[in-house]
Amino acid sequence: MSKTSAETVVENNQTGNQFPAVSDDNRVALAEQEKREQWKLLSLTFPALVVIALVILIPVGWLFYLSFIGKAGGFSLENYQKMIEYKSYARTFTTTFQVSFLTTLICILLGYPLAYFLAQLPGRWVGFFMLAVLLPFWTSLLVRTYAWLVLLQRKGIINDFAINMGLWESPIKLVHNMTGTLIGMAHIMLPFLVLPLYNAMKKIDRDMMHAASNLGASPARAFWTVYMPLSLPGMVAGSLIVFVLCLGFYVTPAVLGGGRVIMVSTQITAILENQFNWGAASALGVVLLIATLLVLFIAGRVLKLDAALFGKS
Amino acid sequence: MNESSIVDSALPISIRGLTKQYGQLYALDTVDLDIKSGEFLTLLGPSGSGKTTLLMAIAGFNRPDAGSIRFGDKEMILTPPHKREVGMVFQSYALFPHMSVAENIAYPLKLRRVNKSERRERVNKALDTVQLSGLGERHIDQLSGGQRQRVALARAFVFEPRILLMDEPLSALDKKLRERMQIELKDLHRQLGVTTVYVTHDQREALTMSDRIAVIDNGQLMQVDAPQVIYNQPSNAFVADFIGESTMIPLKRTGNELFVGDERVSSVPDTPAETDWSLVIRPERLMVEPGTADRDSTLFFNGTVKESVFQGETALLLVVLDDGTEVSVRSSTGTATPGITANPGSQVQLAIFRRDIIVVPTGNSQR
Numbered sequence: 044m045s046k047t048s049a050e051t052v053v054e055n056n057q058t059g060n061q062f063p064a065v066s067d068d069n070r071v072a073l074a075e076q077e078k079r080e081q082w083k084l085l086s087l088t089f090p091a092l093v094v095i096a097l098v099i100l101i102p103v104g105w106l107f108y109l110s111f112i113g114k115a116g117g118f119s120l121e122n123y124q125k126m127i128e129y130k131s132y133a134r135t136f137t138t139t140f141q142v143s144f145l146t147t148l149i150c151i152l153l154g155y156p157l158a159y160f161l162a163q164l165p166g167r168w169v170g171f172f173m174l175a176v177l178l179p180f181w182t183s184l185l186v187r188t189y190a191w192l193v194l195l196q197r198k199g200i201i202n203d204f205a206i207n208m209g210l211w212e213s214p215i216k217l218v219h220n221m222t223g224t225l226i227g228m229a230h231i232m233l234p235f236l237v238l239p240l241y242n243a244m245k246k247i248d249r250d251m252m253h254a255a256s257n258l259g260a261s262p263a264r265a266f267w268t269v270y271m272p273l274s275l276p277g278m279v280a281g282s283l284i285v286f287v288l289c290l291g292f293y294v295t296p297a298v299l300g301g302g303r304v305i306m307v308s309t310q311i312t313a314i315l316e317n318q319f320n321w322g323a324a325s326a327l328g329v330v331l332l333i334a335t336l337l338v339l340f341i342a343g344r345v346l347k348l349d350a351a352l353f354g355k356s
Numbered sequence: 357m358n359e360s361s362i363v364d365s366a367l368p369i370s371i372r373g374l375t376k377q378y379g380q381l382y383a384l385d386t387v388d389l390d391i392k393s394g395e396f397l398t399l400l401g402p403s404g405s406g407k408t409t410l411l412m413a414i415a416g417f418n419r420p421d422a423g424s425i426r427f428g429d430k431e432m433i434l435t436p437p438h439k440r441e442v443g444m445v446f447q448s449y450a451l452f453p454h455m456s457v458a459e460n461i462a463y464p465l466k467l468r469r470v471n472k473s474e475r476r477e478r479v480n481k482a483l484d485t486v487q488l489s490g491l492g493e494r495h496i497d498q499l500s501g502g503q504r505q506r507v508a509l510a511r512a513f514v515f516e517p518r519i520l521l522m523d524e525p526l527s528a529l530d531k532k533l534r535e536r537m538q539i540e541l542k543d544l545h546r547q548l549g550v551t552t553v554y555v556t557h558d559q560r561e562a563l564t565m566s567d568r569i570a571v572i573d574n575g576q577l578m579q580v581d582a583p584q585v586i587y588n589q590p591s592n593a594f595v596a597d598f599i600g601e602s603t604m605i606p607l608k609r610t611g612n613e614l615f616v617g618d619e620r621v622s623s624v625p626d627t628p629a630e631t632d633w634s635l636v637i638r639p640e641r642l643m644v645e646p647g648t649a650d651r652d653s654t655l656f657f658n659g660t661v662k663e664s665v666f667q668g669e670t671a672l673l674l675v676v677l678d679d680g681t682e683v684s685v686r687s688s689t690g691t692a693t694p695g696i697t698a699n700p701g702s703q704v705q706l707a708i709f710r711r712d713i714i715v716v717p718t719g720n721s722q723r
Contacts, residue, residue: 248448248450250446250447250448250450251450251452253415253417253437253444253446253450254444254446254450254451254452255452255463256436256437256438257415257417257437257438257440257442257443257444258438258443258463258464258467258511258515259438259439259441259464259467259468259515260438260463260467261438262438264467265438268463269452272454273452273453273454
């Protein structure tokens with residue numbers, strides 16, 4: 044490695060200092076040190092990888108395997124064939140996507156103005172209002188769902204209040220149907236949309252809207268041509284989280300749907316409880332998983348398209 | 357762009373009694389200012405002086421408490437910003453990241469329903485003017501800081517506003533580029549002939565570019581004058597101190613005469629208020645070891661050299677005068693006029709021509 048100084052050192056005429064021309068001193072040792080540090084960093088992820096393997100990959104693999112076992116015990120496609128044959132399965136999937144889509148839509152309609160409001164607030168108020176958004180987020184899901192049941196039922200607070208105020212005459216069915224399911228799910232999902240959206244809005248420079256209006260855009264025009272497109276990535280991200288979470292949601296549709304809103308998750312439970320048919324339940328789970336991955340994949344493609352439009356990698 | 361037609365359409369701005377209070381603090385304190393048609397006026401002041409507040413009030417982005425802003429003879433104080441028809445270059449540029457360069461520049465034209473072919477033509481012309489021809493399809497984040505600055509500029513004047521506002525547009529650029537853009541902006545202003553209000557805290561930038569400078573502090577106008585007048589005849593201590601380098605020496609008053617030590621400086625300037633006065637000395641106007649001894653035209657000081665500093669194009673000599681005041685002397689370092697160098701501790705005689713002397717009031721504590 045180290046040659047004699049006479050060979051590797053050139054004279055600098057102006058100052059008389061001596062510099063090594065090209066040095067190989069410690070080159071290999073330094074490279075090894077860098078590699079060791081990279082492995083150390085990587086090893087930090089090992090515990091997480093082990094947990095993921097144990098609680099996700101193995102059970103999902105097991106379900107995947109079970110879905111191909113027929114009633115007779117051997118390999119069979121009958122679980123999947125049934126899903127095509129019986130219309131109730133198709134209806135379940137339609138309902139699932141319908142509920143997820145509508146919940147996402149309601150969250151956007153409620154969440155966009157809310158996030159906008161939060162993003163415009165002066166700093167000292169943000170903490171308080173953020174807490175108001177996050178507080179229900181930290182409360183038990185079950186508690187919130189039953190709270191809605193209390194509020195929405197036939198003789199619940201909302202019906203009583205509306206009848207006393209003369210808004211309607213006899214109790215309206217607000218729960219144990221689609222309406223109740225959507226109200227409950229939108230409430231639970233709202234923070235998942237508001238947080239990424241607020242984040243995106245916070246990053247929009249105030250001068251952007253000033254520039255738009257200075258160039259002649261009315262407030263509405265400035266919003267649609269500048270603010271909306273700039274907040275779109277946050278909205279897409281939030282909507283995606285909400286939509287995907289909705290696809291597999293169980294507690295709220297089960298309680299507030301009252302057996303009338305049958306989503307994939309509720310049907311899986313029903314199959315297990317009534318027929319104890321692990322194969323059929325697994326097949327349903329596998330299809331839902333694939334559907335979810337498909338949504339993520341397509342959205343990923345569209346998002347990347349957006350990223351290209353925004354000029355980011 | 358046809359020069360004469362644009363000059364014709366420039367608008368004067370007339371500001372009267374403009375006031376804006378934040379709590380106890382006056383951001384704008386009854387400001388009266390007339391900006392002439394086609395003029396390049398710079399609002400110059402330290403941060404928090406109110407210069408940006410004033411610019412934003414002209415653009416319509418903040419609502420003053422009272423006062424009047426007229427463009428030409430039209431009152432604008434209640435007009436929303438999108439109907440004011442003023443172009444503005446923001447400090448952050450505020451270019452739309454989801455649009456290309458050409459789309460950014462076409463934005464104000466689209467809003468004015470300019471048809472597609474004319475739009476393309478005017479965008480290209482604007483790109484030519486700011487020397488960015490052919491970069492229309494680029495995305496904003498593919499541009500350098502200087503290029504972004506030019507796009508922001510093109511977008512601000514492409515719809516031919518009659519007033520152009522600029523909020524420290526060069527502050528994000530490095531020194532060399534900034535100095536080049538100052539000349540380019542000045543040139544562009546001459547081409548467009550549009551009334552321009554420019555905000556900066558950089559006094560050299562203000563001196564370089566402006567027809568007139570409005571020095572502002574604590575929400576009040578301190579002086580509004582041409583650069584030479586602002587520099588040579590500052591009307592108060594704040595302006596003298598803020599513009600250029602200066603040393604201030606308090607003057608003693610005897611009757612109607614002002615003295616520094618035993619030396620008569622001048623008679624008391626014709627101002628009604630009873631105030632104290634200070635002598636303002638610009639470092640480049642002091643001479644070291646002058647050959648002359650003519651006390652009628654020259655004022656002399658004796659002192660001790662404290663430090664001698666080489667700064668490239670100029671050399672700085674810090675001298676402590678016999679009365680304890682520290683003054684700096686600046687001279688160029690070229691061989692034509694060799695910069696003075698002196699060893700710390702040595703005695704020197706300094707001199708200044710009486711015609712280079714500036715006397716300003718200090719006692720009425722405007723700061």
